[in-house]
Amino acid sequence: MADSISLKKLVTCLLLVVVAMFVFGFALVPIYDVMCKAFGINGKTGGQYQGEQVVDTSRQVRVQFLSTNTADMPWDFYPKHDELTANPGAVNEMVFIARNPTDKPMSAQAVPSIAPSNAAAFFHKTECFCFTQQVLQPGEQIEMPVRFIVDRDMPKEVKHLTLSYTLFDITARHPPVAVNTGG
Amino acid sequence: MSAVIDDHGHADHAHGPAKGLMRWVLTTNHKDIGTLYLWFAFCMFLLGGSFAMVIRAELFQPGLQIVQPEFFNQMTTMHGLVMVFGAVMPAFVGLANWMIPLMVGAPDMALPRMNNFSFWLLPAAFLLLVSTLFSPGGGPNFGWTFYAPLSTTYAPESVTFFIFAIHLMGISSIMGAINVVATILNLRAPGMTLMKMPLFVWTWLITAFLLIAVMPVLAGCVTMMLMDIHFGTSFFSAAGGGDPVLFQHVFWFFGHPEVYIMILPAFGAVSQIIPAFARKPLFGYTSMVYATASIAFLSFIVWAHHMFVVGIPLVGELFFMYATMLIAVPTGVKVFNWASTMWQGSMTFETPMLFAVAFVILFSIGGFSGLMLAIAPADFQYQDTYFVVAHFHYVLVPGAIFGIFASAYYWLPKWTGHMYDETLGKLHFWLSFVGMNLTFFPMHFVGLAGMPRRIPDYNLQFADFNMVSSIGAFMFGATQIFFLFIVIKTIRGGEPAPAKPWDGAEGLEWSVPSPAPYHTFTTPPEVK
Numbered sequence: 087m088a089d090s091i092s093l094k095k096l097v098t099c100l101l102l103v104v105v106a107m108f109v110f111g112f113a114l115v116p117i118y119d120v121m122c123k124a125f126g127i128n129g130k131t132g133g134q135y136q137g138e139q140v141v142d143t144s145r146q147v148r149v150q151f152l153s154t155n156t157a158d159m160p161w162d163f164y165p166k167h168d169e170l171t172a173n174p175g176a177v178n179e180m181v182f183i184a185r186n187p188t189d190k191p192m193s194a195q196a197v198p199s200i201a202p203s204n205a206a207a208f209f210h211k212t213e214c215f216c217f218t219q220q221v222l223q224p225g226e227q228i229e230m231p232v233r234f235i236v237d238r239d240m241p242k243e244v245k246h247l248t249l250s251y252t253l254f255d256i257t258a259r260h261p262p263v264a265v266n267t268g269g
Numbered sequence: 270m271s272a273v274i275d276d277h278g279h280a281d282h283a284h285g286p287a288k289g290l291m292r293w294v295l296t297t298n299h300k301d302i303g304t305l306y307l308w309f310a311f312c313m314f315l316l317g318g319s320f321a322m323v324i325r326a327e328l329f330q331p332g333l334q335i336v337q338p339e340f341f342n343q344m345t346t347m348h349g350l351v352m353v354f355g356a357v358m359p360a361f362v363g364l365a366n367w368m369i370p371l372m373v374g375a376p377d378m379a380l381p382r383m384n385n386f387s388f389w390l391l392p393a394a395f396l397l398l399v400s401t402l403f404s405p406g407g408g409p410n411f412g413w414t415f416y417a418p419l420s421t422t423y424a425p426e427s428v429t430f431f432i433f434a435i436h437l438m439g440i441s442s443i444m445g446a447i448n449v450v451a452t453i454l455n456l457r458a459p460g461m462t463l464m465k466m467p468l469f470v471w472t473w474l475i476t477a478f479l480l481i482a483v484m485p486v487l488a489g490c491v492t493m494m495l496m497d498i499h500f501g502t503s504f505f506s507a508a509g510g511g512d513p514v515l516f517q518h519v520f521w522f523f524g525h526p527e528v529y530i531m532i533l534p535a536f537g538a539v540s541q542i543i544p545a546f547a548r549k550p551l552f553g554y555t556s557m558v559y560a561t562a563s564i565a566f567l568s569f570i571v572w573a574h575h576m577f578v579v580g581i582p583l584v585g586e587l588f589f590m591y592a593t594m595l596i597a598v599p600t601g602v603k604v605f606n607w608a609s610t611m612w613q614g615s616m617t618f619e620t621p622m623l624f625a626v627a628f629v630i631l632f633s634i635g636g637f638s639g640l641m642l643a644i645a646p647a648d649f650q651y652q653d654t655y656f657v658v659a660h661f662h663y664v665l666v667p668g669a670i671f672g673i674f675a676s677a678y679y680w681l682p683k684w685t686g687h688m689y690d691e692t693l694g695k696l697h698f699w700l701s702f703v704g705m706n707l708t709f710f711p712m713h714f715v716g717l718a719g720m721p722r723r724i725p726d727y728n729l730q731f732a733d734f735n736m737v738s739s740i741g742a743f744m745f746g747a748t749q750i751f752f753l754f755i756v757i758k759t760i761r762g763g764e765p766a767p768a769k770p771w772d773g774a775e776g777l778e779w780s781v782p783s784p785a786p787y788h789t790f791t792t793p794p795e796v797k
Contacts (some may be wrong), residue, residue, distance in 0.1 A: 100447045111489025254508030
């Protein structure tokens with residue numbers, strides 16, 4: 087057909103679409119992160135919170151703490167208390183305890199998650215051990231604080247939050263520096 | 270090239286095919302390549318079917334009798350992968366190769382050499398994939414959806430072979446799709462405007478665009494897996510800042526359009542066959558075209574309905590729920606159009622029509638169970654049960670596969686020059702129909718009662734229904750060997766077929782003799 091575009095042009099266009107969609111597949115990775123952070127969905131919490139808030143004494147929220155180890159992660163890892171009651175706006179602190187019972191230095195990364203997921207955008211961590219990686223020498227035990235503010239704008243129907251941490255063994259990826267105990 | 274010299278010594282251009290095995294290796298003829306695709310798809314259909322037989326044999330009774338759970342997992346995975354990528358998709362590409370040039374009045378596909386390459390990638394891909402079953406640690410065992418971290422952190426060693434096999438299949442599908450688009454847009458006969466194209470051509474054009482859009486995303490997805498496994502990235506590993514849920518989003522962004530890739534060409538084939546045997550033109554041609562395009566568009570915005578239980582927000586659940594239900598509208602348009610085409614038609618029920626009518630009825634059952642699954646709160650109960658298995662087998666077996674059977678019987682006279690044996694064809698239909706329903710209908714009940722999918726053992730209360738399913742599956746499986754016999758019998762002989770064996774059939778493909786000569790439409794026909 088005389089009026090149709092040439093074969094070369096058509097195939098080039100289609101190949102460009104293929105390349106674009108391949109790139110789009112990878113672009114989904116940052117898009118997904120941005121969407122999760124922006125809408126506070128999927129239980130993903132944001133980074134370090136800098137602001138301050140006035141304490142709302144009119145209501146209280148129960149915050150429960152959970153800790154989970156991934157398979158093959160031998161550390162002891164648990165919160166000091168199972169839960170606390172928080173006023174929105176106030177800074178709260180909970181201490182998590184981690185101990186490396188093995189005879190090798192290990193590094194670990196904790197990944198936080200909030201349930202219900204629509205509360206994630208209203209849960210601000212001012213300090214968290216999950217912002218960094220932990221390195222523990224054999225037998226070493228540390229106390230790791232997390233400080234957080236429950237936002238004053240948190241939906242009224244949320245009366246109960248769960249902050250859970252999953253601890254991953256990342257020794258293979260980030261080899262820890264062994265401390266020479268002899269000197 | 271001595272390969273194209275025919276032994277009759279004609280000086281004209283009516284070359285026959287080359288002789289011997291190299292004809293098939295080197296061929297650039299759309300009919301040869303279509304035949305190759307169809308035979309390959311049928312071999313894979315029997316292979317994937319034999320995996321299904323292992324699954325059903327193990328599930329014949331509760332308890333572990335025949336295979337170990339590890340091997341059972343490999344069987345469910347390989348059954349899915351081989352059927353989706355090896356049987357259904359290549360069968361439709363084969364039909365496209367054979368029929369699209371004949372239907373639009375083109376001498377061949379637009380890119381014949383690429384066509385050869387895209388076929389020959391497939392045997393390589395599946396050799397790679399199936400060989401993993403014999404490797405230490407076994408083949409893929411993470412389900413055909415290969416969710417991370419099952420397919421990354423916890424995968425068998427052979428996962429890398431699986432990834433490369435998917436890459437090869439993807440490249441093959443993309444090249445096939447580009448070829449289809451180029452043929453349809455550039456090689457139509459004079460006068461064949463877009464809105465005069467047969468519906469099979471239309472649905473394939475839309476399918477080809479879907480393939481071009483989503484196969485690269487699948488390629489990206491498995492590439493990320495490859496990097497996570499071998500190069501220390503953490504796209505899907507939470508330990509390194511990634512997220513396994515991201516895998517599901519990327520996978521289903523490909524996966525949902527993929528299910529329409531497997532059904533749209535069947536819609537097109539049925540839209541050719543029903544008018545032929547109702548002896549009436551297709552009711553609502555234009556609305557069929559727009560309905561197909563709407564289904565294709567909607568398929569891009571519903572993927573998260575596969576993920577209702579991963580913890581997406583309420584707004585998301587609602588959006589994906591309503592968007593999914595919206596697909597019922599264009600699909601309903603199609604079903605009503607097929608029914609209206611049959612309404613007051615002078616119907617006869619030859620084998621292609623039997624398969625086509627069964628397609629309309631049984632695909633609708635699969636569509637309705639799909640609507641049930643679309644209801645987010647109900648899906649929390651149905652997720653990962655046999656109800657899901659029943660649903661997608663109802664859309665794929667009497668949907669895609671009956672569509673392929675209907676097409677095969679409809680066009681076999683054109684391909685072979687012989688009529689198939691009508692009695693045997695009808696027997697094949699009824700055995701398939703009964704076997705298929707026996708297999709998959711009870712799965713609805715055991716699924717609603719809570720039987721989980723992909724598990725080799727089950728609670729005693731599901732025993733009777735599972736035995737019925739298994740008997741049906743053995744029946745359906747054996748029937749397909751019978752189909753092979755019918756096809757071979759038709760190739761070897763039978764009543765000679767006229768150029769147009771069905772009196773209600775329309776289209777350019779019936780204007781060439783049966784069997785279709787090796788080269789057709791070297792001078793384009795005039796379409797009025």
